[in-house]
Amino acid sequence: MRSVATGSPAPAHPAAVGDPGARGAGAVRPAAPVPAAPTGPARGPRAPGATRAAWAAGFGQAVPVMLGYVPVAFAFGVLGHTAGLPWWAMLAMSAFVYGGSSQFAALQLLAVGAAPYAIVLTTFVVNLRHLLLSAAIAPRLAGWRRREQALFAYELTDEAFAVHSAQYAERAGRPKAEVFTFNAAVHASWVAGTLAGVLAGDLVTDVEALGLDYALPAMFMALLAAGIVADRRGLAVAVVAGGGAVGLTLLGLQYWAVLVAAAVAATFGLAIAPREGRREDTDEPGTEGAVGR
Amino acid sequence: MSDLTLALTIAGMAAVTFGPRLVPTLFLAAASLPRPVVVWLRQVPPAVIAALLAPSLFAPAGTLDLGPGNHGLWLAAPTLLLAWRTRNFYLTIAFGIGSLALLRLVTG
Numbered sequence: 001m002r003s004v005a006t007g008s009p010a011p012a013h014p015a016a017v018g019d020p021g022a023r024g025a026g027a028v029r030p031a032a033p034v035p036a037a038p039t040g041p042a043r044g045p046r047a048p049g050a051t052r053a054a055w056a057a058g059f060g061q062a063v064p065v066m067l068g069y070v071p072v073a074f075a076f077g078v079l080g081h082t083a084g085l086p087w088w089a090m091l092a093m094s095a096f097v098y099g100g101s102s103q104f105a106a107l108q109l110l111a112v113g114a115a116p117y118a119i120v121l122t123t124f125v126v127n128l129r130h131l132l133l134s135a136a137i138a139p140r141l142a143g144w145r146r147r148e149q150a151l152f153a154y155e156l157t158d159e160a161f162a163v164h165s166a167q168y169a170e171r172a173g174r175p176k177a178e179v180f181t182f183n184a185a186v187h188a189s190w191v192a193g194t195l196a197g198v199l200a201g202d203l204v205t206d207v208e209a210l211g212l213d214y215a216l217p218a219m220f221m222a223l224l225a226a227g228i229v230a231d232r233r234g235l236a237v238a239v240v241a242g243g244g245a246v247g248l249t250l251l252g253l254q255y256w257a258v259l260v261a262a263a264v265a266a267t268f269g270l271a272i273a274p275r276e277g278r279r280e281d282t283d284e285p286g287t288e289g290a291v292g293r
Numbered sequence: 294m295s296d297l298t299l300a301l302t303i304a305g306m307a308a309v310t311f312g313p314r315l316v317p318t319l320f321l322a323a324a325s326l327p328r329p330v331v332v333w334l335r336q337v338p339p340a341v342i343a344a345l346l347a348p349s350l351f352a353p354a355g356t357l358d359l360g361p362g363n364h365g366l367w368l369a370a371p372t373l374l375l376a377w378r379t380r381n382f383y384l385t386i387a388f389g390i391g392s393l394a395l396l397r398l399v400t401g
Contacts, residue, residue, distance in 0.1 A: 064386045089299050096307040106306060110294070116302040124309035129341070131313040136337035138321035149322055153315040158345050165338040211394030214365055218372055218389025220346040224339065225376035226385070234339045241340040242347030249348040250357055257348060262340035269336030270329060 051177050058181030061167065065159045066189035068215035073190045076103055077197020083111045087198045094194040098157065098187060102126040105255070122255070129259035132266075133161040140168045148176065155183040158258075159216060166223045169230075233269055241265035364396045 073094060080090040085107070093103050102123045109119045133156055141149050160183060167174055229235050244261030248254070294302070326334070350366045351357060359366070368389060376385040 064383070067386075067390070086296065086299070089303060092300070092303050093306065096303065097310050099310050102306065102310065106302075110299075113294075116294070116298060116305065119302050120305035120309055123306040124313075127310040128313055130310070131317055132337055133341060134314050135317035135321055136334045136341075138318050138324075139326075139331075139334070141318060141322045144322065146319065149318050150315060153318040154311060156314045156318075158341070162338070162342050162345075165342075169338075209394065209397060211390040211392075211397065214368070214389045214393040215386060217346055217349050217365060217369075218386045219382075220342050221369065221372050221389070222376045222382050222385035224342055224346070225373050226380040226382065228339050228342055234336075237336050238339045238343035242343040245344035246347045246351045246357075249352050249355065254348065254355065258341060258344045261344040262337060265340035265344070266333050266336035269340070270333045273332050 050175070054175040054177035055181045057174075058178040059185050061163050061178075062182045062185035062189075064215055064219045065163065065186045067212055068159070068219065069186060069189045070193035070196075071210070071212045072100060073193025074197040074200070076100075076107070077194040078200060079104075079107055079197075080194075081198050081201045083107060085110060087195075090194055090198050091191060094191045095187075097123065098155065098190060099123070099127045099130075100157070100190075101255075126255045129158075129262070130156060132259060132262055133158070137161060137164060137168075140164070140172070144176070152179065152183065155187050157186070159219070160186060162220060162223050162228075166226075166228055169227060233272060236272065237265045237269035240268050362400075364393055364400075368392050368396065 076094070077090055081087075093106065097103055097106075105122050105126055106119050109122060134153055137156070141152060144152070163182065164179065224238060229238050241261045241264075244264055245257040248257035248261055253260075350363075350369050351359070353363065353365060361367070371392070372385060372389045375381075375388055379385070
């Protein structure tokens with residue numbers, strides 16, 4: 001049976017990928033440098049063209065994540081409805097918790113009548129990996145206002161981290177308007193997908209036929225192969241992390257898999273980093289200034 | 294569970310999720326970190342992304358699946374190759390989604 005939520009991303013898909021794709025590709029090059037005005041807000045009246053370009057770039061980067069988020073959030077909404085949870089609780093989880101795997105875990109626990117403290121504790125464990133993401137991206141936010149940093153952190157999902165890491169590696173001085181446009185669009189798609197799922201209720205949907213469950217894995221592969229893995233050391237780190245995460249998942253420790261495997265792999269990467277390599281690292285454009293100040 | 298308990302549970306979930314997202318950002322953004330920590334943190338993006346990706350390919354349902362029915366795993370090779378050769382973000386994702394849909398259509 002076809003539903004509103006699964007039907008809508010599919011027709012939008014070719015156009016959505018094609019159109020902002022062209023802009024996104026152009027935006028990779030720092031063709032329109034936006035002055036990093038620490039005092040003025042990103043939407044300064046001086047450069048409306050640059051701001052519009054930043055919005056377009058941020059939205060363009062968000063499209064693949066939204067394609068991946070909407071069906072998953074939709075499934076979350078449907079499951080919540082089936083489990084008899086009120087609509088506001090589903091929306092509140094997607095708006096305020098905003099962590100996919102933890103929300104599904106909470107749903108399972110709520111369905112079996114688990115105690116509130118057990119649900120909160122499980123959420124904490126599942127989402128503890130964000131500690132790592134937050135620490136790794138923090139140097140990019142040097143000089144931001146506190147409330148901007150807090151808003152950024154609030155919307156720091158795995159996918160947002162992946163895209164922002166890749167984008168900052170290419171363009172250290174990307175405008176904040178681009179970053180927050182991305183975050184807002186992606187967050188909105190998560191909430192909207194949840195709402196659609198709650199409304200669709202008992203409708204059975206065949207999300208898998210559209211292949212959209214591959215949007216996020218494909219995006220992770222695109223980010224890894226197109227820059228995040230920059231050299232052999234990066235490749236070794238990725239292999240250790242991926243293998244470790246699979247191993248931990250098979251052992252039933254899927255909640256800990258990402259945090260533990262990534263921490264171990266990063267330590268491995270540090271251990272195999274040659275001294276010359278570390279020196280090269282410091283000379284990377286953009287990173288040194290962000291870290292050293 | 295009453296509505297109030299449910300609301301408080303969700304508030305607790307939101308708080309314990311926001312904490313780990315917020316604290317490192319606030320404390321490390323302006324910090325001058327020792328070199329090994331900087332190098333370590335630089336390994337985190339490939340590590341985290343690979344750790345998120347690999348289980349979804351090799352164990353999509355929580356158990357190891359290397360069978361021919363695990364389309365996502367077999368599509369990973371051409372998808373990665375395409376990403377590496379073209380460095381095209383959108384083309385790679387469109388290829389991944391499209392090929393999986395096609396593969397499912399063909400294999401029923």
